[in-house]
Amino acid sequence: MKIKEIYVKGLWSEHDLEWKLTPGVNILSGGNGSGKSTVLRCLGDLFSQGELSSQNICLIDRLRVVFDDGTEIDSTSRFDPSPYNVKVISTFDMSLRAGDDLSRLTGRMVSTQLDWELYKLNNEYLSYQLEVSNQIIDALSRGEQTEGYLTKRRLFFDTIDSLFEHSDKQMVRTDNNLNFTVGCRKITPYQLSSGEKQIIIILTHALISGGEQTIMIMDEPEISLHFDWQRRLIRDILQLNPNLQLILATHSPAVVMDGWVDCVSEINELFI
Helix, strand or coil, X not given: CCEEEEEEEEXXXXXXXXXXXXXXXXXXXXXXXXXXXXXXXXXXXXXXXCCCCCXXXXXXXXXXXXXXXXXXXXXXXXXXCCCCCEEEEXXXXXXXXXXXXXXXXXXXXXXXHHHHHHHHHHHHHHHHHHHHHHHHHHHHHCCCCCHHHHHHHHHHHHHHHHHCHHHCEEECCCCCCCCEEECCEEECHHHCCHHHHHHHHHHHHHHHCCCCCCEEEEECCCCCCCHHHHHHHHHHHHHHCCCCEEEEECCCHHHHCCCCHHHEEEHHHCEC
């Protein structure tokens, strides 16, 4: 199931907006203060908590989402977002409060918002690795070839290694956790730079969503990413999951320059 249309009524109590989406890549663009991030944040609210957050509820009067099967959700009625296969990916970073419960819970590995996202994602990655291993064992017991189960995972490793080549970092392919090596030294994802953490979060979500009809929502994913990483971002995501519907807001020319210009909608042209 994919999103077909997004309607916003009363953006800042001034504008109504209608955005018709494709099943593939959808990019919302506009200048600073144009409202693109507000729309994406409100959309993220709906699919992460079933209603608009207290920070965003005053920014729009109503948000309605129409799916390609005809079903709808509306910000005026709280709903359960769990049945919808939507990944809302946050790549903004900020320090957690000193003595925060999350730091104590995670053995003080987690000190920023990106670290917390990585901590949660690491558990999902572990589950994914175990699931693939079980599928391989089942295939071997049936006398079937197992190469197909390894192809996507190998592509993920190769993609990350090529992105990190400039710093001599490589993923540890034998681990069930997201670990890396620099020379002979092993490091955790929490020791990566902000940009490296961001790209790991984005691409790991794409990997573990597999071949499912997943919707991925991201607001300005280019923040902290190197120019070349921005340029290849969409391609790398879709190689890991071609069935994914991508909805993102950006004002980076690099993100769209490699064949994605036709996927861009200027927010000012969506006002009705």
